Amino acid sequence: MDEIKPDKSIDIKGHICPYTFVKSKIAIEGMEVGQVLEILLDYEEASRSIPKSMEDLGQKVLRVEKINDTDWKLLIRKEKE
Amino acid sequence: MEFTEEQLQRYSRHIILPEVGGKGQKKLLQSKVFIVGAGGLGCPVGFYLAAAGVGTIGIIDNDTVELSNLQRQIAHSTKTIGKLKIESAKATFEALNPDVTVVGMKERINKGNIFDLIKDYDIVVDGSDNFPTRYLINDACVMVKKPLVSGAILRFEGQVTTIMPGEGHCYRCLFEQMPPAGLVPSCQEAGVIGAIPGVVGSLQAIEVIKLILGKGDILKNVLLIYDALKTTFRRVKVPKNPDCPVCGNHPTITEIQDYDAEYCRM
Numbered sequence: 001m002d003e004i005k006p007d008k009s010i011d012i013k014g015h016i017c018p019y020t021f022v023k024s025k026i027a028i029e030g031m032e033v034g035q036v037l038e039i040l041l042d043y044e045e046a047s048r049s050i051p052k053s054m055e056d057l058g059q060k061v062l063r064v065e066k067i068n069d070t071d072w073k074l075l076i077r078k079e080k081e
Numbered sequence: 082m083e084f085t086e087e088q089l090q091r092y093s094r095h096i097i098l099p100e101v102g103g104k105g106q107k108k109l110l111q112s113k114v115f116i117v118g119a120g121g122l123g124c125p126v127g128f129y130l131a132a133a134g135v136g137t138i139g140i141i142d143n144d145t146v147e148l149s150n151l152q153r154q155i156a157h158s159t160k161t162i163g164k165l166k167i168e169s170a171k172a173t174f175e176a177l178n179p180d181v182t183v184v185g186m187k188e189r190i191n192k193g194n195i196f197d198l199i200k201d202y203d204i205v206v207d208g209s210d211n212f213p214t215r216y217l218i219n220d221a222c223v224m225v226k227k228p229l230v231s232g233a234i235l236r237f238e239g240q241v242t243t244i245m246p247g248e249g250h251c252y253r254c255l256f257e258q259m260p261p262a263g264l265v266p267s268c269q270e271a272g273v274i275g276a277i278p279g280v281v282g283s284l285q286a287i288e289v290i291k292l293i294l295g296k297g298d299i300l301k302n303v304l305l306i307y308d309a310l311k312t313t314f315r316r317v318k319v320p321k322n323p324d325c326p327v328c329g330n331h332p333t334i335t336e337i338q339d340y341d342a343e344y345c346r347m
Contacts, residue, residue, distance in 0.1 A: 022093045026084065026103045057099060 004062060004075055006038035007031060013042040013071065020046035021053050024076075028059060031078050036062065039074040047072040082107060088180065092134055100296040106134060110180060112293045113137040115202035117190055117218055119166035120144075121273070122208030122232045124156035125282030126289070131174035131181045133290055138174060139202055141186040142166045153275035190214060192337040195221045204289055207231040208282065210267065212259040213340035219244065219252035221337060223328045230288045232281045236271050237309040239281035242300050242319070243288050246328060249301035254322035254329075259340075280307055 010027045012020050020043055028037050041047065051061040051074060058080035065073045084092075084103065095101040095109075114135050116123045119142035127138055144166050146157040154166075161169035167185030174183050190198065190209075195217060199205055205227055207218050215231070222229040222244060229244040231252060244251050284305065291297045306315040327334045 018093050018097055019089065022089050022096050025096060026089070029103045053097075 004036055006075060007035035009038040009040070011040045012046075013040060015041070015046075016043045017046055017049060021050055024050050024054070025057075028054070028076060028078050033078050033081065035078050037076045037078065039076065041072050041074070042070045044072075047074070050074060051076075082110070088134075091178070091180075095133070100294060105294045105296075108293050109134045109290070110136045112204070113139065113202045114204050114206060114289055115139040115199050116141070116206045116208055117214065118142055118208035118210065119154075119156065119170040119185075120150065120208060120210060121153045121234060121275075121278030122282045122285065123206075124154045124170065125279050126206050126208055126232075126286050127170055127174050127183070128156055128177065129283060129286035130289060131178045131183070133286070134178060134180050135289070135293070136180065137182050137184065137202075139184045139186065139198070140167055140170055141188060141190055141198065142170075143187060143189045153273065153278050155279070190217065192217060192339060195337065196225065199225070199227060202227070204292055205229045206285055206289060208285070212265070215252065216259055217337065217340045220327050220334055222246060223251050223253075224335075224337070228292055230285045230292070232278075232285045234273055234277045234281050235266070237274055237277065239277050239284075239307040239309075241281055241284045241288065241305045241307075242303065243292070245299070245301050250319040250321045251325060251328040253327045253334075254325045255304060255319050257322075257326060274309060277307075277309055280309070 008031055012023050020041055024039050047064060051064055054061055054076050060077040060079050062075040062077055067073045092106045095106050096103055112135050114130055116127055119140050123140060127140055130138055146161045146164055146166055146169050148162055150157060156170040156173040165187055167187055171183040171185045174181055205222055209215055223246045226246040231242050233240045288299055291299055302319050304317045304319050323330050326332060
């Protein structure tokens with residue numbers, strides 16, 4: 001897989017819904033269109049709900065990857081203010 | 082400004098909404114709303130605006146809390162009977178949300194102080210209980226082009242409308258002159274179900290929040306009438322009246338009048 005270099009990275013391990021999405025949304029609001037946000041999380045449900053919610057907001061989900069036994073990494077590109 | 086962890090938790094259900102987000106929440110925190118009256122309507126309006134994180138809430142009222150208020154004025158309590166309503170309300174709202182600054186004013190709003198009182202606020206909410214005050218607030222808001230969210234209650238009924246001076250109707254487009262004194266009974270004479278101001282005040286608070294966020298359709302050119310006995314909401318269209326004495330093309334009311342005197346003469 002091509003390496004995508006995120007413009008910003010947040011670690012929301014230890015957080016559960018809805019704060020996983022609250023923190024992700026605040027992070028992406030502060031970015032420019034075209035930039036990529038990396039999200040590290042360990043709450044399984046959020047690995048499905050954050051991509052869905054981001055798509056609902058019009059953002060592009062580039063990658064959803066389980067990186068070890070407990071953690072996921074998401075890459076989201078901001079498409080829309 | 083950056084949100085604290087506590088703020089992210091407190092406002093999480095707002096931030097999740099597409100219409101609000103972090104940006105909308107910041108707008109709420111930076112906004113200033115002026116509420117006339119800390120009574121039946123002022124209590125729920127102030128309560129929900131405080132909960133929503135409206136940063137500055139001005140509230141004017143001259144009265145003290147009485148036992149007979151507590152059937153509907155939910156910001157006060159048995160323990161605050163005899164205290165000023167503005168102090169009772171301030172304590173309640175700031176206890177709910179320490180992000181909010183409540184500025185209490187112990188006076189009656191009148192033609193001499195209204196412009197100065199409202200000038201630093203973004204939106205005015207009318208929770209007054211009498212016609213002279215209602216017309217005073219309308220005329221002043223029209224003259225300085227300040228959005229006004231107006232509410233009224235009686236018995237089992239409530240009304241809400243949002244006045245956007247220069248864009249939509251005003252209170253005088255709807256009711257050009259005050260009714261003669263004594264014709265319309267007051268709450269004191271006619272009674273009211275305590276939850277009615279809860280419904281109407283909540284609707285007013287939502288109008289304010291939508292105005293701050295710039296989202297949705299407000300009650301511009303519309304009077305919303307709630308009938309609790311029938312459980313109906315009626316939307317009555319209120320066009321802007323080109324002959325309105327205050328907001329029309331050739332206004333005859335160009336400065337604030339002495340409304341109490343006008344009222345007593347009728």
